Amino acid sequence: MDEPILPLGNCPHPAHSSVDCPHRVPSGCSSPAHPAACCPPQGERDRLIQELERTNQELQQFAYIISHDLKAPLRAIHSLVQWIAEDYGPLFDEDGREQLDLLQGRVRRMDQLIEGVLHYSRIGRLREEMEPVNLNKLVTEVIDLLAPPPTMSVRVVNRLPVVVCEKVRMGQAFQNLISNAMKFMDKPQGEITITCVEQEGFYRFGVQDNGPGIAPKDHERIFQIFQTLHAGDAYGSTGIGLTLVKKIVELHGGEIRVISPVVPPDGHPVPLSANPANRLAGSGTRFEFTLPRRPVSLATE
Secondary structure, eight states: OOOOOOOOOOOSSTTOOSTTOTTOOOTTOOOTTTGGGGSOOHHHHHHHHHHHHHHHHHHHHHHHHHHHHHHHHHHHHHHHHHHHHHHHGGGSOHHHHHHHHHHHHHHHHHHHHHHHHHHHHHTTTSOOOOEEEEHHHHHHHHHHHHOOOTTEEEEEOSOOOEEEEOHHHHHHHHHHHHHHHHHTOOSSSEEEEEEEEEETTEEEEEEEEOSSOOOGGGTTGGGSTTOOSSOHHHHTOOSOHHHHHHHHHHHTTOOEEEEOSOOOTTSSOOOSOSOGGGOOTTOOEEEEEEEEOOSOOOOOO
């Protein structure tokens, strides 16, 4: 038996207004099944996906080429500034030396920005082999590499798992999070903790500090490229580090978020330390990110 023709209602496609509209629905019908008929054909969807992938690849290649080509003239500027400082530095007055120092600092900052863009363009374009990685060992190596000063305590609270990931990328993610906490620390005794909780289907990692905290209005902005909360000259920040971390985590199938000030359900600041000077109300930041759980045993080393 032929399917009955439905009376003309509110067609989800604005161009279809005649009685011959193939997407006719009952008047007042809000079923999500009817608007699905307006989706483009499979061939059109495939073409759009291929076009999007090609455009994304071109953008990544463009960022890499531009960044790579900018490094050559920047090296020449750096060499020239060094030559001026060595040969003519003693002839400058105090104001001249300050200007020269400022120029050298700006050249270094530009080099960091270009290097950051290069790193960002490589992620996703150049993939490493996914392998089981002992995060307990990897994070320990990262901490040793950062060499925290005596006024900074960085500790792993519980044993970290072995996860299947790109080892160098994952090391970079932990390094950026820990070094950020160290860089912006404003307490006499900095405390940074790394934690991991095993949940259904994934691991939840945390990197928490007792630093100045991040205002809620900036929680989304800090993950955008070139966005910083302080002037670049103040901390030498490029605004790329957290963008890299977010991209690395998402490429591994996880998500990242920031919690700041660090406040548990009871509303009281999390006491990282027994020293009141190190646990001011409204301070502290915790970055949490997830990684999918795969059938890999905990580290035994």
